[in-house]
Amino acid sequence: MRLVVAVVGLQAVSVALAARGFKDTTRIAAADPAMWTEILLGNRDAIVDSLAAFRRAVEELERLIAAGDGAGIQALLARLKTQREALQ
Numbered sequence: 001m002r003l004v005v006a007v008v009g010l011q012a013v014s015v016a017l018a019a020r021g022f023k024d025t026t027r028i029a030a031a032d033p034a035m036w037t038e039i040l041l042g043n044r045d046a047i048v049d050s051l052a053a054f055r056r057a058v059e060e061l062e063r064l065i066a067a068g069d070g071a072g073i074q075a076l077l078a079r080l081k082t083q084r085e086a087l088q
Contacts, residue, residue: 061073061076066077
């Protein structure tokens with residue numbers, strides 16, 4: 001995963017700060033590649049749709065940060081907090 005490769009280039013303190021959350025989000029990289037290839041291809045349409053949605057969300061956050069839009073960031077985080085709380 002590119003995420004793992006990208007983090008390897010970070011300073012050790014950055015990796016330490018990421019801690020468990022990073023480890024949880026990169027667990028696929030530690031698993032059997034053949035198994036995950038089968039899972040990913042077997043669920044290709046849903047995964048492609050989910051990745052596109054994730055990409056749009058990250059791009060939205062990137063735009064807000066790059067623009068220095070504190071109000072926009074706060075509104076986005078508030079919306080995400082509400083959605084996250086609904087999962088419980």
